[in-house]
Amino acid sequence: MTPDKSMNVLIVDDYKTMLRIIRNLLKQIEYNNVDEATDGAEALARLRSGNYGLVISDWNMQPMTGLQLLQEVRADARLKSVPFIMITAESKAENVVAAKQAGVSNYIVKPFNAETLRDKIERVMSHA
Amino acid sequence: MHDDLGIDAEALATRLAKIGARHPGSDPAMVAEVVRAVLATMHGDLSARETGLLGEVEELGRMIAAARAEIAALQVDDISASHIPSATDELDAIVAHTAAATDSILEVCETLDRVASTQQGEAAAMLSEATTRIYEACSFQDITGQRITKVVATLKTIDAKIAQIVGTFAGRAAPPAAPPPAPAGEALLHGPQLPANAMHQSDIDALLASFD
Structure with missing residues (x-):
């Protein structure tokens, strides 16, 4: 099943260049409704006040890490079922296990390509 | 005895x-x-x-x-006063310059995307494919920055250890205590792994699938 490409996507990264890259890659695979947050607190505020179909977040952020953001999202009654993809350079098994245990929907390791991004979004949205 | x-x-x-x-x-x-x-x-x-x-x-x-x-x-004081700060400044400059270059590349790519949207058929597809590959390649900047951050942290650790050794032999005051352990969530931050040690996307997919 093809995901609804008009859904709102929130991308979270404290590195603005990476936000720009992900936004452009999403645009290439036809997801045009993209908002950005540069830290976990801003992301939570946007999620609580908006209507997002997908969160794509980095892990390595300050002061709230992507893992902590994921935990906050999963603990929030209204947000707990929002699909959450982690895109990160953290590629140790313990990271993947911790993210899975916290409720991550999928996990993309950097560097990644547009095809991987498209594939993971489709997989996640087919289970949403 | x-x-x-x-x-x-x-x-x-x-x-x-x-x-x-x-x-x-x-x-x-x-x-x-x-x-x-x-x-x-x-x-x-x-x-x-x-x-x-x-x-x-x-x-x-x-x-x-x-x-x-x-x-x-050995004039080890020079290490803390000059060599380490100079090395970290050079590394910071590398990050700043590559970030500026990456932003310029992204800006040009975004212009090419706008041109692609005015084209039809094969020309549009080729332009779009080319810019996608450039966007993918530009993520090197993020990885590079994280690797350099790890190197800077290592340099600071070496600096602290040298200060500790010098302090012990020269009878100086003990160096500052080690920073407290990272809060939960940060403790798992290792940064990018070297290619030989890194899990690939297929390994991660298999690990995730093992939970199902």
Whole structure:
């Protein structure tokens, strides 16, 4: 099943260049409704006040890490079922296990390509 | 247990440990000097074996003094005052310059995307594919920045260890205590792994699938 490409996507990264890259890659695979947050607190505020179909977040952020953001999202009654993809350079098994245990929907390791991004979004949205 | 000189080694070690705990900043050279002075007063009462032992203690004292002189000659203060800050500044400049270059590349790519949207058919598809590949390649900047951050952290650790060694030998104040452990969530931050050690996307997919 093809995901609804008009859904709102929130991308979270404290590195603005990476936000720009992900936004452009999403645009290439036809997801045009993209908002950005540069830290976990801003992301939570946007999620609580908006209507997002997908969160794509980095892990390595300050002061709230992507893992902590994921935990906050999963603990929030209204947000707990929002699909959450982690895109990160953290590629140790313990990271993947911790993210899975916290409720991550999928996990993309950097560097990644547009095809991987498209594939993971489709997989996640087919289970949403 | 007493050795053949009649010294209770265990009791002596315990005693020295207590003295060391009471005077954590005690200078090893000063201790050696005191031992030398005390033993010198005992020369007349010493056997040949004890005199040999005294010679070894004196040699040890000279080695400690030589080590101190060599460390002083190394001008290790320059490492903290100049070399480490200079190296971290250079690394910061690398990150800043590559970030600026990446932003320029992205800006040009976004212009090409706008041009692509005015084209039809194969030309549009080729332009779009080319810009996608450039966007993918530009993520190197994020990985590079994280790797350099790890190198800077390593340099700072080396700096702290050198300060600790110099402080111990030169009798200076102890360096600042190590930072507290990272909060939960940060403890798992390792940054990018070297290619040989990194899990690939297919490994991660398999690991995630094992939870289903």
